[in-house]
Amino acid sequence: MKEFLLIFRADYKTMPKGSPEEMQAMTKRWMDWIGGIAAQNKLLNIGNRLISEGRVVKANKSVTDGPYMEIKESVVGYLIIKVESYDKAIEIAKGCPILNIDGNVEIREVSQL
Amino acid sequence: MEEQELIPHLFRTEYRKIVSVLSRHFGFDQIETAVDIASDTFLTASEIWGLNGIPPNPTAWLYAVAKNKAKNHLHRNLIYENKIVPELQNTYSEIHPDEIDLSPQNINDSQLQMMFAICHPSISTEAQIGLSLRILCGFGIEEIADAFLTNKETINKRLFRAKEKLRLEKITIELPHLSELDDRLETVLRTIYLLFNEGYYSLSQNQTLRKDLCLEAMRLCYMLVENKSTNKPQVNALLSLMCFHASRFEARVDKNGELILYEDQDISLWDSDLIRKGEYFLNCSASGNKISKYHMEAAIAYWHTQKNDTIEKWENILQLYNQLLQIEYSPVAALNRTYALSKANSKEEAIVEAIKLNLTDYPFYFTLLGELYTGIDTKKANQNFQKALALAKTHMDKNAIQKKIEKL
Known part of the structure; x- marks a missing residue:
């Protein structure tokens, strides 16, 4: 088994700020997707969802506010799965609700070294 | 109570108490001695009571006899230790028979x-x-x-x-x-x-044996709830869970010992007293900041005491299974989660998820697939039930699957 980090990216500006019912439906889609991964015994780490604010510390030690509201592809969350191959990881990622709001999932194998 | 009923009854309730007290008194390495003395006490009881009749206070009688036997045992050991192996440190001399506290x-x-x-x-x-x-x-x-x-x-x-x-x-x-x-x-x-x-x-x-096992488990858990230092949220959650499950004990088996599936059970046979107790302990479990798998399972069991198939019920059960699986994976939880998914979302969605589980060693996996295909694809439903039938281990399970095939 290999470990893969799934990084969810989306544009905060185009994210739906819908009614409570829509938000609830969105939460349910995430819960069902993650529950489905767990039901296959492939969820290694539930990870976290991130809020839109942030800071960036640069090489010269200067600090800027994260430009997450401005850029199109902000990291909004991540989790870690354990599967045999990239193909299996891709299969799981294809069900991710982030794709419904035009976001994307980056899949990276975790180095075992 | 007649003597032939009384002794087995007292054995169930008093044997463990005598063994526990004596083992603690002697130390764990002497557990065999404790077991022997307790068994011997009951043997003496059956002999003497058979001749002289049942004493006015049978429990006190048992304790007194057990105490005497323990004293004699310690006394014999003292003689052995003092006279035969005086050069060894006497481990028993520190134990005073009079302190056996019942x-x-x-x-x-x-x-x-x-x-x-x-x-x-x-x-x-x-x-x-x-x-x-x-x-x-x-x-x-x-x-x-x-x-x-x-x-x-x-x-x-x-x-x-x-x-x-x-x-x-x-x-x-x-x-x-x-x-x-x-x-x-x-x-x-x-x-x-x-x-x-x-x-x-x-x-x-x-x-009878099966029911006894369940009742004993509940009794042990209740002892933990009764003790201040072990009366923790997760203990209450487990007790609640067992109460909910046990409430269906009479309803889940028919006169011939055949298993009656949840959806076919007669609700009037559900034990409402146990359901209320389950709810009580579920409330008691809602403190602290740690959620155990028993909390999730108790909440799932609570929803199963609501017989009506509402969207709310199945949506709650699905989300509880989603969370339970994140705390601890188990094949049974994965299968049950997929069933809840079919009820809360759709059979079609659940079929896709069920295939991903690939739990082909479990008969219930094929029963679930058969269930999901029922009303959608009768041929596939039948194929899966047949596979389940071939894997089923008990007569009870085989019968339940057979009924499903007949209904197709």
């Missing part, structure tokens, strides 16, 4: 401490369950063998090895230190839950 408080404490000693992580869970049944529940070797669907020799060997291990590890009969309590409690709870499941899902056809 007060209710000490009985409770001893049983609770015994529970922690038996459910020690150094021995296998099977051995923990076996020892619990033998020492804490007063089950005979034959009954334990029956519950595990094995023979007396296997159980005897298993229990002997476990006792040896506990002796070598120098396990003491006491409550764990506060810093270890939660960890050790987890092992105790797991053993209690397995004991309950052994009764609830056991392959054994012996209904």
